[in-house]
Amino acid sequence: MRVLVKHENHQPTNSFKVRNALSALSALPPDRRRAGVVAATRGNHGLGLAYAGRLLETPVTICVPVGNNPEKNRAIRDLGAQLVEEGGSYDDSVAVMEHIARQRGLTPIHSTNNAAVIAGAATITLEAFRQAADMGHSIDAVVVAVGGGSQAVGAMTVLRRLHPAARVFGVQAERASAIYESWRAGRPVIHPAADTFADGIATRCPYELTFDALREGLAGFVLVSEAELAAAVRLMIRTTHNLAEGAGAAGLAGLLKLADDLRGATVLIVLSGSNIDQHTLRRVMCEY
Numbered sequence: 001m002r003v004l005v006k007h008e009n010h011q012p013t014n015s016f017k018v019r020n021a022l023s024a025l026s027a028l029p030p031d032r033r034r035a036g037v038v039a040a041t042r043g044n045h046g047l048g049l050a051y052a053g054r055l056l057e058t059p060v061t062i063c064v065p066v067g068n069n070p071e072k073n074r075a076i077r078d079l080g081a082q083l084v085e086e087g088g089s090y091d092d093s094v095a096v097m098e099h100i101a102r103q104r105g106l107t108p109i110h111s112t113n114n115a116a117v118i119a120g121a122a123t124i125t126l127e128a129f130r131q132a133a134d135m136g137h138s139i140d141a142v143v144v145a146v147g148g149g150s151q152a153v154g155a156m157t158v159l160r161r162l163h164p165a166a167r168v169f170g171v172q173a174e175r176a177s178a179i180y181e182s183w184r185a186g187r188p189v190i191h192p193a194a195d196t197f198a199d200g201i202a203t204r205c206p207y208e209l210t211f212d213a214l215r216e217g218l219a220g221f222v223l224v225s226e227a228e229l230a231a232a233v234r235l236m237i238r239t240t241h242n243l244a245e246g247a248g249a250a251g252l253a254g255l256l257k258l259a260d261d262l263r264g265a266t267v268l269i270v271l272s273g274s275n276i277d278q279h280t281l282r283r284v285m286c287e288y
Contacts, residue, residue: 145272
């Protein structure tokens, strides 16, 4: 099996989320960009939007749950966005985002339920496909973390056009498995909580714009434990010398579970974030 790692880390955020944010902001009429946007996040979507907002001179408000990663919070503020800390989960922050959008006349930029965000996510697979071709390879499969599903749906969209035989596999954390269970059941399943150190994929429900595509297009879906996510972070550091947060290493964790099925294939995984705080990194390296 040949593994291609698409490196999407770019400080202070990662370029995957900057792509999504620039796509979403560029799709807005100028007057709505000037009025400002609001988003909910556990960190990376907010970082990408704050960065893109600074580039395009768009006021950005970011909603995060109470107790969110303090280093991500600080980075969002440092990029010039207003930070609102309210609620106990990402989905609570979505409700706060919607309230602020109505109250202040801002445009909400959902991290998944936004066609332009999904289009931005698709550029990762498009770019990786072209880079692989330049190296003489054809991508046979993509193993991708699923928080809301934008990256997976983007991959399926690109590969359906360029290489229909390629397969896309989703990965979720066992402790945030609502979309996996929805995929298995063929209907939306909502969880009361999503308790994983991989906060970038800590969602409690499927989303309208991606669920049907995930249900119809994924070749498979696997769950990974907290210990498996931590092992993938350590393996990424040891073998590539790249730091990945839990969500960023989820593709690798899923690939390790799918190794027998993908033997002999050329597989793409995306390192889609390195924003792990010191406390969590210490636990990952020493406790799991």
